[in-house]
Amino acid sequence: MRRYLSLLLVALGAAGATVASYALSAWWWCAAGPLLALTGLGCRDLVQRRDAVLRAHPLAGRLGGGRAVVRERAGDVDVYADGHEFLVPSLRPVEPPEEPPVVRVGGPDCRQPYDMALLNVSAMSLGALSPRAVLALGRGARLGRFAQDTGEGGLSEYHLRGGADLVWEIGTGYFGCRTDDGGFDAREFADKAALPEVRCVSLKLSQGAAPGGGGELPGVKVSAAVARERGVPAGETVVSPPRHRVFSTPRELVLFLARMRELAGGKPVGFKLCVGSRREFLALCRAMVAEGVTPDFVVVDGAEGGTGAAPAPSAGRLGVPLTEGLITVHNALVGAGLRERIRIGASGRVATGPDIVARLVQGADYTNAARAMMLALGCVEARRCHTGTCPAGVTTQDPLRARALDVDDRSRRVHHYQRATVRDAVRIMAAMGVPEPGGLTPAHLVRRTGPTTVRSYAELYEWLEPGALLAGPPESWAADWKAADPDGFS
Numbered sequence: 001m002r003r004y005l006s007l008l009l010v011a012l013g014a015a016g017a018t019v020a021s022y023a024l025s026a027w028w029w030c031a032a033g034p035l036l037a038l039t040g041l042g043c044r045d046l047v048q049r050r051d052a053v054l055r056a057h058p059l060a061g062r063l064g065g066g067r068a069v070v071r072e073r074a075g076d077v078d079v080y081a082d083g084h085e086f087l088v089p090s091l092r093p094v095e096p097p098e099e100p101p102v103v104r105v106g107g108p109d110c111r112q113p114y115d116m117a118l119l120n121v122s123a124m125s126l127g128a129l130s131p132r133a134v135l136a137l138g139r140g141a142r143l144g145r146f147a148q149d150t151g152e153g154g155l156s157e158y159h160l161r162g163g164a165d166l167v168w169e170i171g172t173g174y175f176g177c178r179t180d181d182g183g184f185d186a187r188e189f190a191d192k193a194a195l196p197e198v199r200c201v202s203l204k205l206s207q208g209a210a211p212g213g214g215g216e217l218p219g220v221k222v223s224a225a226v227a228r229e230r231g232v233p234a235g236e237t238v239v240s241p242p243r244h245r246v247f248s249t250p251r252e253l254v255l256f257l258a259r260m261r262e263l264a265g266g267k268p269v270g271f272k273l274c275v276g277s278r279r280e281f282l283a284l285c286r287a288m289v290a291e292g293v294t295p296d297f298v299v300v301d302g303a304e305g306g307t308g309a310a311p312a313p314s315a316g317r318l319g320v321p322l323t324e325g326l327i328t329v330h331n332a333l334v335g336a337g338l339r340e341r342i343r344i345g346a347s348g349r350v351a352t353g354p355d356i357v358a359r360l361v362q363g364a365d366y367t368n369a370a371r372a373m374m375l376a377l378g379c380v381e382a383r384r385c386h387t388g389t390c391p392a393g394v395t396t397q398d399p400l401r402a403r404a405l406d407v408d409d410r411s412r413r414v415h416h417y418q419r420a421t422v423r424d425a426v427r428i429m430a431a432m433g434v435p436e437p438g439g440l441t442p443a444h445l446v447r448r449t450g451p452t453t454v455r456s457y458a459e460l461y462e463w464l465e466p467g468a469l470l471a472g473p474p475e476s477w478a479a480d481w482k483a484a485d486p487d488g489f490s
């Protein structure tokens with residue numbers, strides 16, 4: 001109730017001053033007039049749908065209090081700064097396509113391929129997000145026909161009610177398909193994976209914000225609904241185990257992915273990771289080659305990734321940033337002769353059209369966004385996600401606080417944001433003379449490396465030829481490729 005206190009006090013003051021102006025002196029109108037006007041303004045704040053903070057904090061929200069204004073002005077970008085990157089336009093631009101391109105996800109063993117949009121909702125669980133936020137993302141994704149990743153907290157009723165194409169993520173807690181002793185419940189998995197809303201399933205190996213650690217949801221965010229979805233006690237902090245039980249070697253992981261795909265009726269199966277050692281990823285490639293089994297997609301998360309659940313003390317210091325992670329995964333799959341069968345998704349501060357195009361140049365086929373989608377939901381970057389007191393209703397489980405988020409309005413914004421961003425990416429590619437993403441090459445992205453020097457990605461990084469690792473790896477890859485063991489992580 002405290003958030004309505006300012007409106008309540010002003011309304012009481014207005015009522016008192018009005019009574020006094022009749023009972024005592026007409027001079028009281030000098031106070032009653034402005035107070036009545038403020039009361040009217042506060043009531044308008046309370047019922048309007050466009051501003052989440054004002055809806056949750058009528059009147060008081062107008063004082064500021066951490067509202068973020070996201071501005072991007074051309075003049076803010078220092079194009080001569082070291083590290084500045086730009087995309088290369090063409091003197092022969094092409095017409096952008098009418099419809100934005102989609103990416104077919106589904107390798108040779110997949111029986112129900114899925115056409116993925118260039119920008120989708122990245123993994124965010126019910127629990128990290130409020131039920132309203134999950135619902136608004138889902139409805140926005142359904143309107144725009146893009147995918148929503150459930151996050152590792154399970155396939156909740158709010159995900160299903162949103163009606164989006166879902167990527168069902170399964171983490172080390174196996175929420176939503178968990179046996180009593182915390183293992184993987186194959187039957188429950190198969191039943192839920194058969195739902196028509198589930199278009200892909202994703203096994204989360206690690207996440208950029210906390211690679212090597214299990215997901216954590218503070219007790220204050222474990223509401224009755226969240227507890228029900230996860231099969232855990234309400235109000236108690238949930239810490240997922242740091243590693244999976246269902247595999248302990250690269251080969252076992254690859255075989256488990258194949259089993260998941262069978263249980264899911266042939267729907268696309270993939271995994272998400274924040275890259276650590278290149279050797280470990282090469283071990284996975286070796287296992288895929290040895291077994292002749294591949295996932296349908298790999299999502300690469302950068303060390304710069306976010307989390308709404310718990311503070312991430314290692315954020316940015318553990319794991320490979322997205323640019324290098326993406327280039328490593330792309331090259332490893334190309335070099336192992338597997339790239340044609342596997343699509344690569346990228347998440348890590350993707351927010352604008354140029355961000356999408358840059359990630360495609362670096363090796364991705366499509367992108368996912370978490371925090372940019374939160375901004376579309378009305379996030380004001382109050383940085384209180386883990387406390388459950390989000391003033392914008394995005395990451396709280398308190399129904400009164402969550403009321404700040406109007407589902408209809410925010411789902412439209414999510415839809416418009418995705419559509420405008422993808423359109424921008426497509427227009428940029430057209431300006432680069434590239435009618436579709438497959439035409440992008442590492443020469444299309446350039447980085448300033450000094451006051452008088454720039455280098456394209458073609459020059460900055462090594463790009464392997466298809467099958468190069470199998471045929472005889474270049475010296476720079478030889479030691480890692482040789483040491484990569486399909487039967488053990490290093």
Ligand SMILES: Cc1cc2nc3c(=O)[nH]c(=O)nc-3n(C[C@H](O)[C@H](O)[C@H](O)COP(=O)(O)O)c2cc1C
Nearest residue numbers: 122123124151152305306307308348349369370371
């Ligand atoms: C609120 C929130 C919740 C998240 N929950 C999950 C999760 O359950 N599973 C997961 O794989 N990643 C999770 N992430 C990470 C994102 O999916 C994404 O990979 C990361 O934040 C990088 O994308 P971004 O820079 O667009 O935020 C979460 C991120 C946020 C901000």
